[in-house]
Amino acid sequence: MIDYTRHLSAAALHFQESAIRKTGALAATVPDLISFAAGYPSAEMFPWDEIQDISNGLLASRDSGVLQYAATRGYPPLVEQLVGHLNTGGVATTPDQYIITTGSQQGLDLAGRVLLNPGDAVLVELPAYSGAVAAFHNLQATLVGIEQDTDGLSIEGLDAAVARLRAAGVRPRFVYVTPNFQNPSGVLMSQPRRRALLDAAARLDLLILEDDPYGSLFFEDVASAEDTLPIKAHDTEGRVIYLGTISKTLVPGFRVGWMVSPPAIAQRVEIAKQAIDLHSGIFDQRIVHAALAQGVVARLAPQLRAHYMAKRTVMEESLFDRLGDRVRWTQPRGGFFLWVEFAPDIDDRVLFEHAVKQRVSFVIGSAFYVNGGGHQHARLSFSAPSHDRIREGVLRLGSALDSVADAP
Amino acid sequence: MIDYTRHLSAAALHFQESAIRKTGALAATVPDLISFAAGYPSAEMFPWDEIQDISNGLLASRDSGVLQYAATRGYPPLVEQLVGHLNTGGVATTPDQYIITTGSQQGLDLAGRVLLNPGDAVLVELPAYSGAVAAFHNLQATLVGIEQDTDGLSIEGLDAAVARLRAAGVRPRFVYVTPNFQNPSGVLMSQPRRRALLDAAARLDLLILEDDPYGSLFFEDVASAEDTLPIKAHDTEGRVIYLGTISKTLVPGFRVGWMVSPPAIAQRVEIAKQAIDLHSGIFDQRIVHAALAQGVVARLAPQLRAHYMAKRTVMEESLFDRLGDRVRWTQPRGGFFLWVEFAPDIDDRVLFEHAVKQRVSFVIGSAFYVNGGGHQHARLSFSAPSHDRIREGVLRLGSALDSVADAP
Numbered sequence: 001m002i003d004y005t006r007h008l009s010a011a012a013l014h015f016q017e018s019a020i021r022k023t024g025a026l027a028a029t030v031p032d033l034i035s036f037a038a039g040y041p042s043a044e045m046f047p048w049d050e051i052q053d054i055s056n057g058l059l060a061s062r063d064s065g066v067l068q069y070a071a072t073r074g075y076p077p078l079v080e081q082l083v084g085h086l087n088t089g090g091v092a093t094t095p096d097q098y099i100i101t102t103g104s105q106q107g108l109d110l111a112g113r114v115l116l117n118p119g120d121a122v123l124v125e126l127p128a129y130s131g132a133v134a135a136f137h138n139l140q141a142t143l144v145g146i147e148q149d150t151d152g153l154s155i156e157g158l159d160a161a162v163a164r165l166r167a168a169g170v171r172p173r174f175v176y177v178t179p180n181f182q183n184p185s186g187v188l189m190s191q192p193r194r195r196a197l198l199d200a201a202a203r204l205d206l207l208i209l210e211d212d213p214y215g216s217l218f219f220e221d222v223a224s225a226e227d228t229l230p231i232k233a234h235d236t237e238g239r240v241i242y243l244g245t246i247s248k249t250l251v252p253g254f255r256v257g258w259m260v261s262p263p264a265i266a267q268r269v270e271i272a273k274q275a276i277d278l279h280s281g282i283f284d285q286r287i288v289h290a291a292l293a294q295g296v297v298a299r300l301a302p303q304l305r306a307h308y309m310a311k312r313t314v315m316e317e318s319l320f321d322r323l324g325d326r327v328r329w330t331q332p333r334g335g336f337f338l339w340v341e342f343a344p345d346i347d348d349r350v351l352f353e354h355a356v357k358q359r360v361s362f363v364i365g366s367a368f369y370v371n372g373g374g375h376q377h378a379r380l381s382f383s384a385p386s387h388d389r390i391r392e393g394v395l396r397l398g399s400a401l402d403s404v405a406d407a408p
Numbered sequence: 409m410i411d412y413t414r415h416l417s418a419a420a421l422h423f424q425e426s427a428i429r430k431t432g433a434l435a436a437t438v439p440d441l442i443s444f445a446a447g448y449p450s451a452e453m454f455p456w457d458e459i460q461d462i463s464n465g466l467l468a469s470r471d472s473g474v475l476q477y478a479a480t481r482g483y484p485p486l487v488e489q490l491v492g493h494l495n496t497g498g499v500a501t502t503p504d505q506y507i508i509t510t511g512s513q514q515g516l517d518l519a520g521r522v523l524l525n526p527g528d529a530v531l532v533e534l535p536a537y538s539g540a541v542a543a544f545h546n547l548q549a550t551l552v553g554i555e556q557d558t559d560g561l562s563i564e565g566l567d568a569a570v571a572r573l574r575a576a577g578v579r580p581r582f583v584y585v586t587p588n589f590q591n592p593s594g595v596l597m598s599q600p601r602r603r604a605l606l607d608a609a610a611r612l613d614l615l616i617l618e619d620d621p622y623g624s625l626f627f628e629d630v631a632s633a634e635d636t637l638p639i640k641a642h643d644t645e646g647r648v649i650y651l652g653t654i655s656k657t658l659v660p661g662f663r664v665g666w667m668v669s670p671p672a673i674a675q676r677v678e679i680a681k682q683a684i685d686l687h688s689g690i691f692d693q694r695i696v697h698a699a700l701a702q703g704v705v706a707r708l709a710p711q712l713r714a715h716y717m718a719k720r721t722v723m724e725e726s727l728f729d730r731l732g733d734r735v736r737w738t739q740p741r742g743g744f745f746l747w748v749e750f751a752p753d754i755d756d757r758v759l760f761e762h763a764v765k766q767r768v769s770f771v772i773g774s775a776f777y778v779n780g781g782g783h784q785h786a787r788l789s790f791s792a793p794s795h796d797r798i799r800e801g802v803l804r805l806g807s808a809l810d811s812v813a814d815a816p
Contacts, residue, residue: 002646002670004670005672007523007581007615009521009522009528010525011521012521012522015680016679021682040477041476048467048470051475052464055463056463056464059456059459062456064454067454067659067661068448068451068659068661069448069660072426072429102510102685102688105683105685106684113420114416114420115416117418120417131682135683173415239410251476253474253476254689255686255688262412264412265415268423271426271546272423272546274425275516275539275542277511277513277514277663278429278539280510280663281510281662281689281692283691284689
């Protein structure tokens, strides 16, 4: 019998398993589980007819470029579409800044590969998207959490953390932020805070990694497109690496995202990606290109905003009705998540065990905290379940809280 | 102006650009270039009708699983199909050993991520697939070349290299081999050599990374399926990590490959892939699953064997007619490549410059040598061009050789 431990890399010995994926695997084993765990987009909103027409047209063309090996940077007409798409959103970019990635998750890993040495520090929000934390952790980075308030990441906290790290001889490389409807907290970073963060990055000589999967999914009752203007829009100096994706605004199954970075970094990312996977799936890219070019994504956006806003309202009303006195949250102004806080005597891991017995799941708050905190929190995704399932799931969550309280 | 060099990781400062991709980019700039460079499959053999039917059926089903987020390990029914597919090929595996990768290139990177620390050594053939070399190099591995003869990698060479490395305090981690119609040399490793390599790996406590993109593309005039039985088929101890792909036997644009490794390693690879890209494209996987399940891949295989065998014959005849006295090669018994050797006074880089002027390209031999050698070689791909273009390309190559000889 071979002892494979001896054969594993130092990084592999300490890889961090995805809490979200782990919870997802669990969901498959519990009958009739209502999942508030995975941040899946609503499949009923997938534009099936349009995708089928586009797919058919591409395959009927017999254009070998639809199924052949392709360029590492991505399908050039897709990049042109994205330049126009971001331009419409107020972000001026050029094609030489783009790399098409296999979803924005790959952008996180690629940024890490190009920017991080083992031991370097990445500054992240408290809480932060656990998939990003895992990507940087798996590259042996040191993760440092910065508090955020309702306007976003604390600049004072950032200054203090950087000073502390430098005094300790650790090199902070970049700040990772999700300014629009952050995963998991739902926080919308204010525009003044975005500018302050950019100023701080320049002052501290840090790069900013801006992850923006939810930007176009603002809720029109409490937010507007102007509120979501990316940090990248203010970036005259080339300090921001911006990640976008089609996963939440079209479908996730295609795995098409984009990374927009200064050309000198994009060139390194291209070389990295050559050896990592040659290129992202070209059939996927061609479909996404056509969906953008034919206006499918633009037509869908207001429908998605209304769809997710309605689900958010259903979840808020259900929580208020069933658990109003036992949970607190800040109303999400966009995105997929409602970030709840329980009373201090509740531990997220204990509640989770009780919740699964009640056939409802969520992601434990502590999965998003790099400092060991977050045990009074849970991330509830309202994006995928129907209104009725959201209501039923909240009832079950209430039963789970009851049963925790009743436990000896 | 930001100096991004200061922001790059140590690895990124020394990333190795793909010689093949670089030559491919060049091809786009030269009008009417005949490319013997890229190992592209022949687009005229793509089963367009079948893929269109399958794609239509999947999208018409409105099954959300076709376009939704999916499991990191891959679509389970695809894995089941692959278990059967490999079993038919004489390799007994179980589903828990599989990870579906974004092409086999991702398998190379994943293997490196899980097995290599910076400075560790990877043993590769002389010559070896440059994309694999780049993947390991970019993870800061030390690449050590082992001579091969017409039966494959030299076991004596392997023993000597491992002894040398260990004496120098360097840890050799695995041997990377492509036993079936190696890229670039076309060598088919003999079955006795495969067993000897497995024995040597056990004796030296190395793992084997077996890359098998061309196994089913043997040429029936000089080889048979039995000759291509993977090393993995003999692996009772769990020493072999096997990489397969659909890129050469269906289409490359889907980016679907598979990595078969001992469960303890597969489990680490799964966790790595969670943070690297969540999962490979599920629409692609669903199409590939259906193509395997409906027998499309099996029906296509003999047609592909005949197609590429005919092209190999055309290239050999053309080379013999035009350049018979100036190049040498061993007849490929499968795969996409003809590996030619020129007279010692020819340098591959000089010839390449003259070739591009004659509107023909190839990959320089030295791109495949980790020891600085290979300058009398070139890799000629016969897979993509038509018979006429192969003939014309060889004439142009002849003109390039003439012009090198005439140069002052």
